[in-house]
Amino acid sequence: MFDPPRPVWVDMVAAGVAGGFIPANTVPLRVRTAGARLEQRMQGWQHAWLNCSDGRWVAVVSVRVSSANEQSHASIPLTVAAGAIRPAEQSTTKDEP
Known part of the structure; x- marks a missing residue:
C-alpha cells in the first residue's frame, strides 16, 4: 500500500483503456463533446501492488478523467500490468517489484 498514493504515469494503451483510431x-x-477524454x-496515483497467484505483479491505480468539454470529471480505478506505469517523480527507494 502507498499512503499517500504515489504519483505515476499510466500508459492507457498498455492498460487496454485507450488506443485505436476512430x-x-x-x-x-x-x-465527442461530453465523452471521457x-x-x-x-x-x-498508485495505491498498491497486487501479486497474482501466477507470479505477475499488477498495479492498483486511479486516474482522473475529464469529459472533452471539461464539464464533468471522475476518478476511475484501474488494475493494470506493472509495465503500464512509470513513477511520475524520481524516488530514492525502490518500491516497484
Whole structure:
C-alpha cells in the first residue's frame, strides 16, 4: 500500500483503456463533446501492488478523467500490468517489484 498514493504515469494503451483510431465523423457530436477524454499517457496515483497467484505483479491505480468539454470529471480505478506505469517523480527507494 502507498499512503499517500504515489504519483505515476499510466500508459492507457498498455492498460487496454485507450488506443485505436476512430474517425471523428463516425462519432456523434454529443459523444465527442461530453465523452471521457482518454489520452495515451495520463497522470495517475498508485495505491498498491497486487501479486497474482501466477507470479505477475499488477498495479492498483486511479486516474482522473475529464469529459472533452471539461464539464464533468471522475476518478476511475484501474488494475493494470506493472509495465503500464512509470513513477511520475524520481524516488530514492525502490518500491516497484
